[in-house]
Amino acid sequence: MNIYGADYYPEHWDRSFWKKHVELMKVYGIEWVRIGEFMWSVVERSDGEFDFSLLDEAIELLSENGIKIILGTPTATPPAWLVSKYPEILPVDWNGRVRGFGSRRHYSPNSKAYLEYALRIVEQYASRYGDVIDVWQIDNEFGCHGTTYSFGNEDLVAFREWLKEKYGTLENLNRHWGTVFWSQTYKSWDEIVFPINTPTFENPHQMLDIYRFMSDSSIRFLKSQVEVIRKYSSKPVTHNFMVDFMDLDYRKMARYVDFVSWDNYIATEEYDPLRQSANHSLMRSLKHQPFLVIEQQPARVNWRQVNENYESEYLAMWTKQAYLNGAMGVMPFRFDQIRFGAEQYHAGLLDYYGRPTKRLEAYSKAKSQTPGVITPKPEVAIFFDYENEWIHRINHLNRNFKYWDAIVDIYKAVKKLGYNAEFVFNEDEVEGYDVLIVPYASYISEEFLEKIKKFEGPVYLTAMSSIKDRYNWLTERMPWHLIDEFGIEVVDFGGIKKEKGYLFSQCVNSLFWKDELEVFSAKVIGSFENGTPLATVKNNRYYVASVLDENGWKLLLSENLKPRVLGKGYELVNVERNGRELTVVLNTLPIENNVYIDGSLHVLKPFELSFVG
Amino acid sequence: MNIYGADYYPEHWDRSFWKKHVELMKVYGIEWVRIGEFMWSVVERSDGEFDFSLLDEAIELLSENGIKIILGTPTATPPAWLVSKYPEILPVDWNGRVRGFGSRRHYSPNSKAYLEYALRIVEQYASRYGDVIDVWQIDNEFGCHGTTYSFGNEDLVAFREWLKEKYGTLENLNRHWGTVFWSQTYKSWDEIVFPINTPTFENPHQMLDIYRFMSDSSIRFLKSQVEVIRKYSSKPVTHNFMVDFMDLDYRKMARYVDFVSWDNYIATEEYDPLRQSANHSLMRSLKHQPFLVIEQQPARVNWRQVNENYESEYLAMWTKQAYLNGAMGVMPFRFDQIRFGAEQYHAGLLDYYGRPTKRLEAYSKAKSQTPGVITPKPEVAIFFDYENEWIHRINHLNRNFKYWDAIVDIYKAVKKLGYNAEFVFNEDEVEGYDVLIVPYASYISEEFLEKIKKFEGPVYLTAMSSIKDRYNWLTERMPWHLIDEFGIEVVDFGGIKKEKGYLFSQCVNSLFWKDELEVFSAKVIGSFENGTPLATVKNNRYYVASVLDENGWKLLLSENLKPRVLGKGYELVNVERNGRELTVVLNTLPIENNVYIDGSLHVLKPFELSFVG
Amino acid sequence: MNIYGADYYPEHWDRSFWKKHVELMKVYGIEWVRIGEFMWSVVERSDGEFDFSLLDEAIELLSENGIKIILGTPTATPPAWLVSKYPEILPVDWNGRVRGFGSRRHYSPNSKAYLEYALRIVEQYASRYGDVIDVWQIDNEFGCHGTTYSFGNEDLVAFREWLKEKYGTLENLNRHWGTVFWSQTYKSWDEIVFPINTPTFENPHQMLDIYRFMSDSSIRFLKSQVEVIRKYSSKPVTHNFMVDFMDLDYRKMARYVDFVSWDNYIATEEYDPLRQSANHSLMRSLKHQPFLVIEQQPARVNWRQVNENYESEYLAMWTKQAYLNGAMGVMPFRFDQIRFGAEQYHAGLLDYYGRPTKRLEAYSKAKSQTPGVITPKPEVAIFFDYENEWIHRINHLNRNFKYWDAIVDIYKAVKKLGYNAEFVFNEDEVEGYDVLIVPYASYISEEFLEKIKKFEGPVYLTAMSSIKDRYNWLTERMPWHLIDEFGIEVVDFGGIKKEKGYLFSQCVNSLFWKDELEVFSAKVIGSFENGTPLATVKNNRYYVASVLDENGWKLLLSENLKPRVLGKGYELVNVERNGRELTVVLNTLPIENNVYIDGSLHVLKPFELSFVG
Structure with missing residues (x-):
């Protein structure tokens, strides 16, 4: 698959506009659309009153014109009539307060009533459009707006069941939760509650299980939708994951989809190409397969403090960057720009009057400039694990430390040295990589600990x-x-x-955490300012007794990853094509850019993507 | 009317103190008092147990001594017995939490029980003192402390009624609210709820109606009080509006009072004379008539982080400034300074021991220095609209932009160029002004759009x-x-x-928002740094594609408003008196001040108000 | 008593570990342990199902080995079964929200069900271990995590009872609360509620009573536990007070314990020796007797944003400093360092593997370096009062002013001049001190006002x-x-x-508050920059019309307290020993330190404590 298209909302328009939209799609080469994921109240107007005429007509028109369709199940937005009838559907926040109707994602996946209605509408979609459409998207952005978490009564019931399954006996739970601390021993499963508004710190073992349970609740819901769809359809199923998002165990969730999709919105205030790249790479690493950018930020959005616009050529560059990192398609969100609704200020590919924008033109042109689906060579593996993110959130020594941010620093260091970085998880094999980095991983499975020992590289x-x-x-x-x-x-x-340190006799910053080491049989290669060891090596096993920033990591890794590149504002990926080793390089700047790769100068045009070597 | 007095609280004192108070009033020329607006529990001691003896005696004593009376209806503070009997009276905040008894303004105007009791006590006041007193004040500072907003059950019922009246059918509401977005379509009026604690952004069309409904709720309550009073009294009715306050549509509310009053407290950390002036002018513009400063900050208040004191001469200056801007009276809050209660640190005109302060002396002297009621000449009209304030609060492109602050910058620019500025609303005529400014007005009525087109000036x-x-x-x-x-x-x-821009070849700051213009038939007179147009003119129609600060506006306007003044720390108003055009100028500084007006030097004494030209 | 020991948690370990722990205690000279204060669910496994076997065995083993025992009543952590059965036990926060189970201190002392169960378990402890153990600790850190305050139904009932007892009649309450202000008059006791989420400022008289009532609720609970213990035991009773903690009237609470204990955790981001000293001194002043540091921070803790570690010698220094300030013992928290629970990152004297740390060694050595129990000479008395802290919290003129911080500045000034400072309360006699300072004391009892007048010194x-x-x-x-x-x-x-001022012709900072004085018969010795008086003296009565910082106080006091010391990073205390006046000086720095005392140079080794003179 090579998916070139956009997200589209026919229900936001009088049918009279549709033909013009489809014509423009064809003119500008939009071959795919994603539709339908917020249509519940359109197709089920009240309890059991189904009306698929709008969706039928839209699908028919698009199909007639050769446009392929990704259809979203509409479960992210339960209609007013449903919430009114079963208010217990609404999620409950960390403070124990109901999150109300009036925006989206206002449901708990542990609500029985919700599940019944959600799976019914999914079955309606699936049975009607089974293989008529081309790809299924389940729900929309699970966990967005903090909705991974819900602390209502039905959530609590489900949590207790989850615990029973995990621990079997209360004695077992009490032991592993260390409930003897602060007199928290449970005598009955019903005594277990969510720690809402507690006077002080919660039980860290209970908290980790809460994070796991909440993630599992969404995964179970996704899985139950997939099962319904599978009864009627042979088409691939996906879900749109999010940028810098750690509330859900995406690695676990990814098992239940056929390919990973994600929504590539700029995560930082200023566009940071390598942070977006780290997200691309993470998404690729979830299944170690090509992924789809199912929503691509087109220019300004509507949800920032200040929603800045971007020159249209940025959309072309973002598209090329996605392919550079192994994408099999990019779909700007959204084709049509609308005058109403909570996202009325969000840019689209058309303007408010329905005219094509420069963004549409730029995206259209980008098609010929993308390199096709790329497979980055395995070079550096960085261990990552969603559960570790949750462990770092709980009860840590330094609340300023952010696991993913610290990982991104390492990712950037590897990339800037000129190498590919991927992520590996507990279950992954690590053979085939040149270098293995296992940073800040509080808990590592016994299986992976064995892999570390067996790994031959550094x-x-x-x-x-x-x-x-x-x-x-x-x-x-x-x-x-x-x-x-x-x-x-x-x-x-x-x-x-922050403390000054020395590594290979050069200055580095050590941050957040400081180990006191006893060195048995390793060589000290760096020290804190007070002289205690900052880094050691034994054979090719390196230990860093603190957190380093990007520069520190570049220095540390350079012993095994010789710096290949000189320049800035570029991203490169190493590939093998037709038996040749090539480097694909992208200029992420809107100006001409000089980059030296392996000693050779490459003059890159603004936003140019180029094969080198 | 020329109202020279103070706010007074006889109920805070043993009757034995009253005579001394009244004597001091007479010594220092206090001719008016406002009383009674927090007296509910004094006059209705429990349900239906009325005791007007205190108020009777106070009114009698004041009247005997020739002191005129503004009597406030006491509905801002429902007594404990009433709240205890009908807890549903209490308002509910944006988070869905009840706002408790224990301070003031703890009611929702949509509570049936509250309305019944409130109108009953108003009728008691009105029937007893009908034309005995001189002016009526309704309630006290509607909307203060965020109390415009209440989200309880009775508010919701009233909101649904308000919507039914506005939209007639649900189909109509669904269309205008764009409920097809995010599947929010309503099938029954009862499904409509307030969006409390929603996972993400609310429906912006619903939000605007919520702002309107909440404002209307207070206005309707004011109106119902006025109707009761009108049955018994021919005296003018007013209400005390607030500084920099935008939750209520004061323009709409002002229709139901005979004249506008307001409470002139310093809005900013440091006293900013022209911001206070903008408020004076706004209050004047509500009815385009003289207004009363019914509460004037005397010196320190009690509600700031740091409650600084002011030299007593400031009170004289503030008084003169009110008259300069068209006031017909100024009443310091409060005459008596009290040792107890939530405002125990608030300054008064007496001290805690009952002795006259320098503030009383300064206020007393200011009387001879005020110019009488002034009518500023119509010169520059600035379009303003409360609904636009609410539109800017919702779903905007740049959450840092503040409508009123941006308007005040324009007001200051006009004033510093040496001209009068007034505000005009959708319903107002604009003929008679020299210049019309329509800034940041997202929604403009079709009628006003026509007035813009017909306006002959710039x-x-x-x-x-x-x-x-x-x-x-x-x-x-x-x-x-x-x-x-x-x-x-x-x-x-x-x-x-913030971006740099150029206007008439000079540097300016452009802020918050940047339009991309297509220029058909206008001349470009300014540009952003990247070269796109910042300002254009076609005939005398100027367009600014961004937000300018005070200096930018001075530059832009100077083409049509020739700068007349050189200096700082002054405020001037142009008037016509006896057929002559005069400028009244106030030195807002406590030091001698040199100001050049139309080329002539004027040496102003500290805080001096002077007629010029 | 001279208590040299540590806090210990046998219930956190399999019994097989205990012997090794006790052996290590003996090796390192740990003579006392505190145990049992979080053991409720261990000893009462479900309602009425008592099992004291663990505690029996632990006490037996410790006693056999000659280790003395402080036994804590376990009421800080009601078990899950109790909360599950009586959810009304849970406290309610300032926002009216229940504070949930899952950490500790989740109870209101006004809950009838809680009281019944709490006193029952206390009676179980007391009757079983009456004089078997050596000291009783009641509960653990009353008021920690804001739990002094609870606003539930049972709290309200108790508050009304407290008010009835205090005021007798509602008329009396209405008068003293000034309820005529804002129409708050109560006609029935049942109308009185807690001012939860009020639109604006609460009644300041009511608020002060709320602070008093809440403090009294904890004190009453402590007292009721003491009464139960007294039925069975003759051993001393104590409670562990907290650093910089002002929610409880410790002076009042201290009446009901035999000696004061406190938990010496670093209160500030950087260790500030004299602030910790002020706390030591305050604890000593509560009964003007030696006190116990029953929990001493050992190194890193777990509850800061960043939990920094400390070199082990700091523990020795902190121990010496406690003795310097009149302690009769110091117990690091905790002996055993544990791998689980909300405090898993908190340092102990052993490591996670059960090995002795350098901290244990340093603490062990400190024993020989402590001076024994010291009685500082009475020199400077600083008036302090917990109720004034609450008065300053309410309704103040300057919300940035912090009473205790301002007091600490004075304490530091006195200490740096070379003198002892103690605190005196309304009930204390002030004879015997050289100097009396009465700073920022809004309310002073009539009795103490008389003492001020009679005091002969400055x-x-x-x-x-x-x-x-x-x-x-x-x-x-x-x-x-x-x-x-x-x-x-x-x-x-x-x-x-902040305003510049002059004192004895030198520059000082005046902060927070500025009086305008009328000077009758005093001499002006300092002025604000605008010339109004900042400080006056009449005979030896000094008045300061503002708040001074540490340097300002040093200057002001130096007229009567001649500066004795030159240097930094030291703390000294003057004592009389065997008829000789001595100065005990502690070097609070980890480096050699030169200090001049009364003109003589003293070279102090790192962290050295030395007798001088």
Whole structure:
């Protein structure tokens, strides 16, 4: 598949506009559309009163014109009549307050009434359009707006069931939750509640299970929709994941979709190409397969404090960058720009009057400039794990530390040295990569610990790695199971703000965390300013007793990843094509850009993507 | 009327103190008092148990001594017995939480029980004191402390009624609210709820109606009180409006009072004379008639983070400034300074021991220095509209933009050039003004759009003006109905922080918003740094594609408003007196001040008000 | 008593670990342990199902090994089964929201069900271990995490009872609460509610009573536990107070314990020795007797944003500093460091693997370096009062002013001049001190006002002192009852941020508050920049019309407290030993330190404590 299209909302228009829209799609080469994911109240006007005429007609018109369709199940927006009839559908926030009707995602996936109605409408969609359409999207952006979390009565009932299944007995739960601390021992499953508005810190073992349960609740809901669809359709199923989003275990969720899609919105205030790249790479790593950018930010959005516009050529560049990172398609959100609704200020490819914008032209032209589906060579593997994100949220030593941000710094360091970086998870094999980095990974599965030991290339381990068990207990000794392998033991630690350190005799910043090491059989290659070891190496096992920033990582890694590139404002990916090793390089700047790769100068035109070598 | 007095609270004192108070009033020339607006629990001690003896005696004593009385209806503070009996009276905040008893304004005007009791006590007041007193004040500071808004059950019932009246059918409401977006279509009026604690952005069309409904609820309550009073009294009715206050449509509310009063508290951390002046002018513009400063900040208040004191001469200056801007009276809040209650740190004209302060002396002396009631000449009209304030609050492109603050910048620019500025509303005529400015007015009524076209003098239009319809939809093309008139079309836009621009070849700041213009038949007179047009003119129709600050406006306007003044720390107003054109100038500084007006030097004494020319 | 030990949690370990723990205690000289204060669910596994086997065995093992025991009653952590059965036990926060189960201190002391169960478990403890153990600790850190305050139904019932007892009649309450202001008059006790989520400022007289009632609720609960224990035990009773903690009237609470204990955690981001010293001194002043540091921060904690570690020698220094300030013992929290629970990152004296840390060694060595129990000489008395802290929280002129912080500045000034500072309360005698400072004391009892007048040494009075009565009314004239004594009257005042002032012709900062004085019979010794008096003296009565910082106080006090010391990073205390006047000096720095005392140079080793003179 190579998906070139846009998101489209026929229900927002009088049918009289549709023909003009489809004509413009054809003129500008829009071959795919995603539709239908917020249409529940359109197709089920009241309880059981189905009216598919609008959707039928839209699908017919699009199909007649050769436009392929991704159809979204409409479960992200339960209609007013449903919420009015079953108010218990509404989610409950961290403060115990109901989240009301009036926007979107106002449901808990643990509500029985909601599930019944949601699966009924999905079955209606699936049975009607089974193989008529081309791809299914389940729901829309699970977990958006903090909706992974709901703390209502039905959620609590489901949580207790989840716990029973996991722990079997209360005795087992009490032991692993350490409930003897602060007298929290449970005598009955019904005594277990969500820790809402507690006077002080919650039980960290309970909290980790809450994060897991909430993620599982969404995954289970996705899975139940997929099962309904599978009864009627052989078409691929996907879901639109989000940027920098860590509330859901996407790795686990990805098992249940045929391919990963995601919504590429700019995550930072200023566009940061390598952070977006890290997200692309993460999405690719979830299944280690090509992915779809199912929503691409076209220019300004509507949900920022200040919604700045972007020159239309940026849309072309973002499209090329997606392909550079292994995408199989890019769909700007949205084709039609609308005058009403909560997103009325969001840019589209048409203007408010229905005229094509420069954005549409730029996107249209980008098609010929994309390299087709790329497979980056496996070079550097960075261990990542969603559960570790949750562990870092709970009860940590330094609340300023952000796991994903720290990972992105490493990703950038690898990329700037001129190498590909991918993410590996506990279940993944690591053979085939040149270098393995296992940063800030509080809990690592026993299986992966074995893989670390067996890995033949250099391994980089850091502070906070392998210091916890799967129940979020600190381990007796640290790094657990790796003391001999790395030749050091962490005997104490503390939070820090920022301390100067030295690595290979150069200055670096150490941040957030400071281990006190006992060095058995390793060589000290860096130290904190007070002289205690900051980094060690034993054979090719590196240990860093703190958190480094991007520059620190570049320095540390350069011993095994020789710097290949000089320049700025570029992104490159190494590929093998027809048996040749090539580098694909993208100029992420709107100006001409000089980049030296492996010693050769390359002059890149504004936003140019080029094959090199 | 020329009202020279103070606010007074006889109920806060043992009757033995009253005579001394009245004596001091007479010594210091206090001719008016406002009393009674927080006396409910004094006169209705429990349900139906009325005791007017205190109020009777106070009114008798004051009247005997020739002191005129403004009597406030006491509905801002329902007594404990009433709240205890009908807890549903209490308002509900934006988070759905009841706002409790224990301060003031703890009622929803949509509560049936409250309305019954409130109108009963008003009728008691009105029937007893009908024409005995001189002016009626309704309630106290409607909307203060965010109490315009209440989201309880009775409010919801009233909101649904309000919607039925406005839209007639649900189909009509669904269309104008664009409920097809995010599947929000309503099948029954009872499905409509307030969007409390929604996961994300609310429906912007619904939100605008909520702002309107809430404002209307207070206005309807005021009106129902006025109707009761009118049965018993021929005396004028007023209400005390507030500084920089935008939750209520004061223009609409002002229709139901005989004259506008307002409470002149310093709105900013440092006293900003022209911001206070803008408020004076706004209050004057509501009915285009003289107004009363019914509460004047005397020195320190009690509700700031840091409650600074002011030299007593400031009170004299503030008094003169009110008259300068068209006031017909000024009443410091409050005559007596009290040792107890939530405002115990608020300054008064007496001290805690009952002795006259320097403030009383200064206020007393200011009487001879005020110019009497002034009528500023119509010169510059600035379009203003409360509904636009609410539109800007909802769903905007740049959440940092503040409508009223941006308007005040224009007001200041006009004043500093040496001209009078007034505000005009959709219903107002604009003939008679020299210049018309229509800034940031997202929705403009069709009638006013016609007035703009017919206006013979220069018109200034800006970004964001005429881009929305009355339902808060963006228009298909912008500026709606004015494209030909101004010779430009807005084809795209985005938020900005601050960009440099050029106007008449001079540097200016453009802020918040940046239009992309297509220029048909206008001349470009300014540009953004990237070269796109910042300002255009076609005949005498000026368009500004961004937001300018005070200096930018001075530059832009100077083509039609020749700068007349050199200096700082002054405020001037142009008047016609006995057929002569005069300028009244006030030195707002506590030091001697040199000001050049029309080329002539005027040396002003500290805080001096002077007629010139 | 000289208590040398640590806090210990046998219930967190399999019994197989205990012997090793006790052995290590003996090796390192841990002679005391505190145990049991979070054991409720261990000893009462479900309603009435008591199982004391664990506690019995632990006590037996410890006693056999000669280790003395402080036993905590476990009422800070009601078990899940109890909360599940009686959810009304849970406290309700300032916003009216229930504070949930899942951490600790989740109870209101006004809950009848809670009280019944709490006193039952206390009776179980007391009857079983009466004189078996050595000291009783009641509950744990009353008021921690804001739990002094609860606003539920049972709290309200108890508050009304408390009010009835205090005021007798509603008429009396209405008068002292000034309820005539804003129409708040109560006709029935049942109309009185907590002012939850009020639209604006609460009644300040009611608020002061709420602060008093809440403090009294905890004190009453402590007292009821003490009464139960007294039936079975002759051993001393204590409670662990907290650092910088002002929600409870510790002075009042201290009456009901045999000695004061407190938990010495670092209160500020950087360790500030003299602030910790002020806390030590405050704790000593509560009963003017030696106190116990029952929890001593060992190194890093777990509840900060960034939990930094400390070199082990700091623990030794903190121990010495406690003794320097009159402690009779220091117990690091905690002996055992645990891998689980909400405090898993908190340091202990052992490591996670059960090995002794450097901290244990350092603490062990500190024993020989402590001076034994010290009695500081009475030199400077600073008036302090918990009710004044609450008065300052309510309705103040300058919300940036913090009473205790301002007091600490004075404490530091006195200490840096080379003198001892203690705190005196309304009930205390002031004879025997050389200097009396009465700073920012809004309400002073009539008895203490008399003591001020009779005091022969210099007295320092400040702005805000004696301006309120016991009901939180401002007084008619200020400083109430002291106008003649000090020869000045405060005739007006206002908040300030920071103004330059002059004192003895030197520059000082005046902060927060500025009095306008009328000077009758005093000499002006300082002035604000605008020339009005900042400080006066009449005989040896000093008045400061503002708030001074540490440097300002050093300057002001130096007329009567001749500066004795030159240096930094030290703390000294003057004592009399064997008839000789000595100075004990502690180097609070980890480096060698030169300090001049009375003109002589003393070279102090890192963290050295030394007797001088």
